[in-house]
Amino acid sequence: MNTRSRTLIAMGAIGLLGLTGCASGETDSTVGDGNTDKKDITIAVFNGWDEGVASSELWKAILDEKGYNAELAYADVAPVFSGLSTGDYDFTLDVWAPDTHATYIDEYKDGITDLGAWNDEAALTIAVNEDAPIDSLSELKENADLFNNRIVGIEPGAGLTKAVNEKVIPGYGLEDMEFLTSSTAAMLTELTAATDNGENIVVTLWQPHWVYSALPIKNLEDPEGALGTAESLHAYGKSTFKEDFPEAATWLGDYKMDLDQLGSLEKAMFVDYDGDDFGPIVAKWIEDNQEYVDSLTS
Secondary structure, eight states: HHHHHHHHHHHHHHHHHHTTSSSGGGGGOOEETTEEEEEEEEEEEEOHHHHHHHHHHHHHHHHHTTTTTEEEEEEEEHHHHHHHHTTTEEEEEEETTTTTTTHHHHHHHTEEEEEEEEEEEEEEEEETTTOOOOBBBBTTTGGGGTTTEEOOOOOOOOOHHHHHIIHHHHEEEEEEETOOOOOOHHHHHHHHHHHHTTTTOOOEEEESHHHHHHOEEEBBBBBOOOOOOOEEEEEEEETTHHHHHHHHHHHHHHHOOOHHHHHHHIIIIIOOSSOOOOHHHHHHHHTTTTHHHHHHHH
């Protein structure tokens, strides 16, 4: 987990470079072989959102194989949406709709375009250690002391954080619990330490996420529906994406990946492997899933 935390910090540093003119609009070169798409393409990736990291690494490998020069640029959610709207990034793969990123979608709607939903099984969650003495958010208030009266969250500006502040805490009377927000990396570090030490912990999470395969945790039931229903994961591009990348836009519009496929890729990248050079890991996963991967651009 320490390696992953360092990786997230490095990703943040890379993201600061993302708005310095790395988008494809700086070149008129095209891919060739009848493909009129511009050659250079920048994929924006949300820091700490591992389903986005996994899908972006997959598409970088696919696009590179097809003759593009694909680059990944890591940044927080707000800068990604801003960068898409100004054309500094070409597309991103991890926009949650209709709820989690609704504010950003509405704010930048004139400068971004929805390329399509590739998964409709995503969900915001509140998770605890698997052997915790409760199974529902409705039980948390009366048992808050068993969890040190703390809920460990992620980034303050995340849509999940907003949902917890505005819906979960008032909906279940959890105002007396301390809601800690910092970063996804910090949350995962605390979650790992607690489960390793046999301690109770409450964290904000989401599915899909590799941590469900790596740690003994469970979701608390949400009888009030405070976290909403399942959402869709969308690819969003800059406003001119379909004009600059008509072939890639078609591929992304048809792209589908279910939780089992995504979970398999995340497990290979984040559970079975402890490092940040994902290229060989993704290449091996593609080899093992060649028919599926080929179908994405057929």
